Amino acid sequence: MKLEGVKVLDLSLFLPGPMLTLMMADHGADVIKVEPWEEGDPARHIGYRKNGHTVWFRNANRGKRSLRLNLKAEADKARFMTLAAEADVVVEAFRPGVADRLGVGYDAIAAINPGVVYVSISAFGQTGPNRDRPAHDLAVEALAGVVALNEGQDGKPAMPHMPVADALASLTALSGVLMALLRRRDTGKGDFLDVAMFDSLIAWTPNVTGRIFATGEPHVVKDERSFGGNAMYNLYETADDQWVSLGGAEPKFARALLSGLGREDLVIYATYPPGPQQEPLRAFLREAFKQKTRAEWEIWFEGRDVCFAPVKNLKEAFEDPHLVARGMLAHDAEGSEIVGTPLLFRDEPGRPDPTVPPVNDDTIGWR
Structure with a gap:
């Protein structure tokens, strides 16, 4: 598989970071998911459950391994840094500055692993006036002007149907990580990648910015x-x-x-x-x-x-024979639904692993 041998250390929770590392795991990367000591990734507890796991967590984190750590404890931080010293990629999605305060930011890891590709995913990026503003997908879409474009028949903005800021940040991060890994082959040096959900969303507006750029006027949606x-x-x-x-x-x-x-x-x-x-x-x-x-x-x-x-509604969509034929829906041994990978290589196809990682606090090393 394309990413066989690539070691990924994932500190992220919820959706953008986990979906990035899921796509890497589907294509051979060894992903160790580092979860908070207390309860693990919150997605383990949000929404509908089937066969012992939430549907959300299963389909964003299958095929990875999990390590539960308290990064404020010196022993646990030392275990993390031992893994980070050999990692090809480190992903974090804390608020800006948190990783550095915990002692696991890019500078700390690059000092012992100059080849590391380190990506920080946040709502508004590591710089700028909104750097420290708390936000999930909806608030980012609102500030980016996208919610206002999602106007209903009543002329009022409607709730977004999909977390597009999360999704675009994840895909932006994947693109950047792969670029950095490719460049590292020549230089031996990694890099720090600052990915903002806000930037990722704004970058995808070329087809809808015509009126405001050409006339200076807002849209009449x-x-x-x-x-x-x-x-x-x-x-x-x-x-x-x-x-x-x-x-x-x-x-x-x-x-x-x-x-x-x-x-x-x-x-x-x-x-x-x-x-x-x-x-x-x-x-x-x-x-x-x-x-x-x-x-x-x-x-x-x-x-x-x-x-x-x-x-169609989403249930109808998942019943479409075309979706099944494309490998976008499968089932594990217990009958739980597994959403497939959209990256379909001819010679080295991905191998989505349906295994859901348990919260694990035992010693884990790289394969």
């Missing part, structure tokens, strides 16, 4: 191309109170759809700028989609060159 202003990139209610989506705004998709509905005269509206000028087409589609159930529309769209999809 309901009129914007990606947020409901485009008739062919929108959500529509069906006769059975379900929803469907149109997800391709190119004129060829509009022609394919509207010719099938007998309204080719409306294609012109799909070529207009998003917003009020497209309202006649949006109004027609709102009325048209109310004439059939979601299932009936799925049948109607079969074979048509239109970006169409039913709006």
